[in-house]
Amino acid sequence: MSVKTLTLLLIALGIGAVAGYRLAPRPEPAATGIAAAPTPLYYRHPMNPAVTSPVPMKDEMGMDYTPVYAEKAAPAAAPGTVSLGPDKVQKLGVATALAELRDLARTVRAVGVVEADERRLYNVALKFDGYIEKLHVNATGQRVKKGQPLFELYSPELLAAQREYLIARSGQNMLAESGEIARAGMENLAQGSLERLRNWGIAAGDLRALEQRGAALRTLTVRSPADGVVMEKDAVAGMKAAAGATLFHIADLSKIWVVAQVYEQEIGLIAPGQTAEVKLDAYPGRTFPAKVDFVYPALDAATRTVKVRLELDNPDGLLKPMMYAQVELAAQPRPALAIPTSAVLDSGRRTAVLLDQGDGRYEPREVRLGLRGDDAVEVLDGLQAGDKVVVGAQFLIDAESNLKGAFGAFNAADTKAAPASHADHSEHGGH
Incomplete structure (x- = not known):
């Protein structure tokens, strides 16, 4: 066989081998049991979830930022939602309570004056x-x-x-x-x-x-x-x-009245037959049971109060006309979805609560309130049973605090601790 023929034969065998390799089915790679590591969406401050970075970095104490992956990314927050780290929650003294169904009652408190029962007054005249x-x-x-x-x-x-x-x-x-x-x-x-x-x-x-x-x-x-x-x-x-001419005025004081002044906004809670308790400074620590006998039909325009007449037994004659009295009228309890009164933030134009969404996130939620009890208030709209609301925090200074200032206190605490945020990735990138 000539050299030229041998050379052509070797070239043909090489081309066939290459074609066979390309056309032959490739075996699947053996499973190793190790999945490819997912790529983090961003990195979060270990103590303040509101502070994030697009690249790995360390906080001011040398701790690594925590990676946040797609499957663990937090849901979109409602407008105005505030995020706090555990240390901020502890510093602010945040406490929560559940919105729950309960029997809600309110005690109406008023002042009154002891008077003789007009039906037991007698005049002796000729x-x-x-x-x-x-x-x-x-x-x-x-x-x-x-x-x-x-x-x-x-x-x-x-x-x-x-x-x-x-x-x-x-x-x-x-x-x-x-x-x-x-x-x-x-x-x-x-x-x-x-x-x-x-x-x-x-x-x-x-x-x-x-x-x-x-x-x-x-x-x-x-x-x-x-x-x-x-x-x-x-x-x-x-x-x-x-x-x-009237010669004698005689009063039977075995039963007397207490005429109390109830404010206009509370008169809807009072009805004849309702029980009450009367206390007098003359007898500290002692209460006298009473019953609502009559609600007067007219409002006093000067004091914006309505007179409520209570009837009391007075067999010992301890209650004397013109004594001052403190009256507590217990309204009939009714079932209602209620939250503690301390959870309510009233701006004057709207009423809201801070809803605990978990993981240090607090959402301002506007609510519509109903009956106000002694330590709780009825929620007519805005919450459901089981919702957690904030009832105690240092920013709740007094009843004149508005919502803007309250929510601003949360944000101010975070921005002071860490000036960088998720919205400013360029600064983190420079670290």
């Missing part, structure tokens, strides 16, 4: 002129019983009316055998005289004594119309008492 000859009750504040003698009264009019009645009774007896017309006329005269004595307030016992004696009584005993206390006494022995 319906004819007379003269007071003797006083049996001669001091204001004296306790009296129903039917107890108050004073002895002499009256020419009363004496004449008694004699007229006795004459009519005597004539009625004398005409018992007479004709029907004469008897009827005399009977009408006797009944008219007796009716006049009754209308003047002469007691039935005195009328019976008049009939039994058959002679007019010179003086009439005026008695107390009820149990009670003499609040005012205008009667003086020997004075002339004119018809219509």
Whole structure:
């Protein structure tokens, strides 16, 4: 075989080998059990998640930034959301509470004045002129019983009316055998005289004594119309008492009123029959049970309050008219979604809370509130049961703090600790 032929044969074998290698199926690489490392999206400050960098770097204490991967990237935050590291949460004293369904009640507190029950007030007045000859009750504040003698009264009019009645009774007896017309006329005269004595307030016992004696009584005993206390006494022995003049004011204080002033915005929580507690400075540590008897129909325009009348038992007479009282009225509890009152941030134009989203993220959430209880407030819109809200932090200075200042306190704490942020990658790149 010539050299030229051998050379051509070797070239053909080489081309076939190359073609066979290219066309032959390639074996799959053996599994090693090691997955390719994913590429981080960015790197986050180990103590302040709000500070990030596009490249690996160390913080001011020499700690490496934490890589954040696509599958672990945090969800998009709502506008205004603030992120805090664990140290900032601890420094600010952030505490949270759950929004939960509970029975919400509110205690309405008001001040009031003790007053006598108007239905238990009695005036002793005459319906004819007379003269007071003797006083049996001669001091204001004296306790009296129903039917107890108050004073002895002499009256020419009363004496004449008694004699007229006795004459009519005597004539009625004398005409018992007479004709029907004469008897009827005399009977009408006797009944008219007796009716006049009754209308003047002469007691039935005195009328019976008049009939039994058959002679007019010179003086009439005026008695107390009820149990009670003499609040005012205008009667003086020997004075002339004119018809219509009030001689005694008597009050039954076994039951009294407390008239409380309830503010306009709280009057919707009050209803007749509601229970209450009354406290007085005169008896520290002691409470008196009461019941709402009446809610007055008019509002006091000057004080923007409505009068609420409470009824109390006063068997020992401890409660005295014109005493000042502190009143607590317990409104009927009702189920509601509620959060602590300290969680509410009121800017004046809107009401919001800080919602704990976890991982140090806090979202401002506007809410609509309802009934305010003693330590909680009803949430009508903006939250669901189980949501966590911030209830304590150093930026909650007082009730006049607005939302802008509150949220700014969070941001200021972060920017002071680390001036760089995710929005400024160029500075981190220079490290």
